[in-house]
Amino acid sequence: MNTLFDKIWDQHVVTEIKGGRQVIYIDQHYIHEVTSPQAFAGLEKRDITLRRKDKIIATADHNVPTKNQHLPISEPLSKKQVSTLMRNCEKFDVTCYGLGHEKQGIVHVIGPELGITKPGMTIVCGDSHTSTHGAFGCIAFGIGTSQVEQVMASQCLILNKPKTMRITVNGKLQRGVSSKDIVLYIISKLTAAGGTGHFIEFAGDAITDLSMEARMTVCNMSIEMGARGGMIAPDQKTWDYIKGREHAPKADKWNEALAYWKTLYTDAEAVFDTEHTFEASDISPMLTYGTNPGMGIKIDTHIPETENQKALDYMGLSTGESLIGKKVEHVFIGSCTNSRIEDLRLVAEFVKGKQKADHISAMIVPGSKAVEAQAIEEGLDKIFEAAGFELREPGCSACLGMNEDKVPAGEYCVSTSNRNFEGRQGPGARTILASPLTAAATAVAGVIVDVRKELN
Amino acid sequence: MDPLVRINSTAVPLPIEDIDTDQIIPARFLKAITRDGFGENLFRDWRYGKSDQPKADFVLNSDIYSGQILVAGRNFGCGSSREHAAWALHDYGFRIVISSFFADIFKGNALNNGLLPITVTDAQLDYIFQEIEKNPEHVFDVDVEAQTLTVTKDLEVKFEIDEYKKECLLKGYDDIDYLLSIDEEISRFEEKQVIY
């Protein structure tokens, strides 16, 4: 009797080594410009090459500007990193969707979009939010640059098998509450370290009811509880999403794949090391008030007592305060957590015919070129423009402020990204994490509002 | 990787919990394409003010504390998987980090770079902070072979480290050396594996 995680893991064990570590085979490797240059340099230093160049896909996302991507990158260090990626990919013959390419985008958005991410795989990337891909029923996790080099050299990693955790969310979500709220709620309950050492499977009808995009949002943030990754058993929605995409199996292969994918679920009697259960009806739109994603509250409650006064000082907030009515200066809708077409559609539907508040800068950064193109095709760009929201070109953008898109020191940003660490969106920036709907409603009101009240 | 066998050193205290890798090395310093020089920007925003003047109250700027050991609050290294955090600590001169809890990815990254994370209990961590406060010149002894951290004659911590990683540290090997040595086994695995 096995968990979904065990089934996939055990299938990828090449061998066991002393001390209990296992050599795990990696099926797919994604790379980007920030965590790959030292790995390529490492290969060159050892005078070896990629073991399987067919299992690696590159894109430029972290550093790229989100305006005028057709022009050369103006920031010299970013430019150097992106051009180093292009040069390395050329030299090592790696498929690269670089800046300007129609398939470029945030690595965790393009992988699923192109049908590369599939159930039953092991997937890694030198980026902690690789956990996103687990929404397809695969084992996907972030690695460091030394490990990027290991996978390049051997297609394997030496790992300790993590413990397993199941988080079950039962019931139906209230209107105006989304998958982002589910995951922020779970993290607020379990804390930013609550999942450490574990690989999480999300289950329950509130999870299976979610679209693939919304499932990705949940798995994306599993890392914010300290977990190695998160996953959701594949089902009809998964097959429907993958079918027909560029890298999806075709014809007979599809049927074969499907037969295999259907074996990927947790057996009824399987035992997890840790279990947690939550009720969907208990979840409100969520906000963070501190400097780690575990410091979250339901929008209709007050900032609790915390030992972390430093975080409150940084945020300019205090215990007992409600965030409703709080004036903010920026709204950022984007990042690998919430920049897929479904997020943009949801925001467009809400802001249609409305106007953002004058003092707010509202930026929407699509997760990929494909999302951008789709948004334009559907006329969402027009809706955003009319509402005063700026639709940018794809990239990580203000999620981590490696490019020009930064939040000025001391100002507040309601952000759909995944991290509210000190300085994450720029030195001194004050980040409040929320769902795309909460972000959109806040941009319109100019102050934080409970989106449930705006929907009626 | 340089071998790590034994360290006798004073320690630098940083009694803050949940120190994430964005604090250890902020994202804007991740633009380098080599592994060197990250030490300069270690804890950049805590260490330097807006116009790059050192902040006197931050421990790395103090004349009192120094050494190859960093002692930090619980849940050290959480957040982003950037290995640059381990490089920055190592490049600055740390070889050991002591905390009562480490984030997983950080721990792996540290070990892959010859930086040893030692996990102690919360009570031991408090005791260690007190010892440093009492006497900043206090010397700690870390013996990787024996897996011991000697704090005082009253406290010797036997720390955990898996056998494989211990051997890597002692000999200065890394995982690639090992993985390249089992190339044939990996090929056999690839032949029988079916993927879609």
Ligand code: SF4
């Ligand atoms: S969008 Fe943010 S979290 Fe996602 S990969 Fe980019 S920087 Fe990382």
